[in-house]
C-alpha cells in the first residue's frame with residue numbers, strides 16, 4: 026500500500042510513503058534540464074524542467090516512482106490493482122506509457138492547471154519498459170505549489186481526471202469512492218466528544234483522545250486514506266521550515282506500516298520502505314527510510330541543473346543513535 030499527500034502549512038510539501046514487501050534498488054534521482062528524455066511513441070524532449078524524486082534507473086532511464094519539478098509540480102504513482110487499464114495505441118492522441126508518465130508531465134508542466142490541459146489529449150498506452158519489466162497497475166496524484174491537486178485514473182471505461190479537494194491518495198478503490206467514504210467519519214474530531222447520545226445518559230470522558238476513537242487504524246487503503254486526511258487537516262502549521270517538515274513526516278508516518286503486521290505471502294510482509302517529500306517552493310527533497318528515521322535532505326539547487334546527466338544518491342538507510350553519554 027502507499028499513501029501520497031500534499032501538505033500546505035506555508036510552503037507546500039508533496040510526496041509519499043512507498044509500501045511494499047520488496048525493494049527495487051531505488052535511489053534519489055535528479056534529472057537535470059538537458060537530459061535527453063526519449064519516449065516510445067512521442068518525440069524526445071531534449072530541454073525541459075529539472076526534477077527530483079525517487080527512481081529506479083534502468084538503461085540510463087529514470088523510472089520515477091514519484092518526483093517534483095523545479096516549478097513546483099509533484100506527481101506520484103500508487104498501486105491500483107484490478108482497476109488500472111492501459112490502452113492500445115491511438116493515432117489521434119498523445120500515446121504515453123505509464124512508465125514514462127511522470128517525466129512526460131513534469132518535463133512540460135509547471136502547474137496542475139497546465140497538466141490538466143496536457144492530459145486532455147493523452148492515451149496511457151500499454152507498452153512495457155522491457156520484457157522483464159512490465160507495466161505496473163497505477164493511478165497518480167498530482168499537486169502544485171498553489172495547493173491544487175488532481176488524481177488520474179485510467180480505468181476500463183477510459184481516463185478520469187478528478188479534482189482532489191483533500192490532497193491525499195492511497196490505493197483502491199477508485200478515487201470518488203475514497204472521497205465518498207470520508208462521509209462515514211465526519212464526526213471524528215480532535216476535540217473531546219460532546220454528548221449527542223442522549224441527555225439522559227452521562228459520560229465521564231475517561232480518556233483524552235476520545236474524539237478520534239473511531240478513526241480507522243488499519244493498514245488497508247481505505248483506512249489509510251481516512252487517517253492521513255484527518256491527521257493532515259488537524260496538523261499544526263507554522264512559519265518554520267524545520268517544524269513544518271517534521272509535521273509533514275508525522276502525517277506520513279501515522280500511516281506507515283511496521284514490518285510484520287501486513288502479510289502478503291508466506292514470510293512476506295509489506296512495510297514502509299521510504300517516506301519522502303519535496304518542498305515545492307524551494308526544490309529541497311527530504312526523505313526517511315524504514316530503518317533511518319532521521320530526515321535526510323537533497324537540495325536539487327546544489328547541482329548543475331543545466332547538465333545532461335542523471336544525478337543519483339543512494340538512500341541512506343543505516344540505523345543510527347545519538348549517543349548522549
Ligand SMILES: C[C@H](CCC(=O)NCCS(=O)(=O)O)[C@H]1CC[C@H]2[C@@H]3[C@H](O)C[C@@H]4C[C@H](O)CC[C@]4(C)[C@H]3C[C@H](O)[C@]12C
Pocket residue numbers: 026027043044045049081088089090091102103104105106123124153154158159160161162163196197
Ligand atoms: C509498487 C509501487 C507502488 C507501491 C504501492 O502502491 N504499494 C501498494 C501495494 S498494494 O496496493 O497493496 O498491492 C510502484 C510505484 C511506482 C512503481 C514503479 C514505477 O512505475 C517505475 C517502473 C515501471 C515499470 O513498468 C515497472 C517497474 C517500476 C520500477 C515500477 C515498480 C512498482 O510498481 C512501483 C515501485
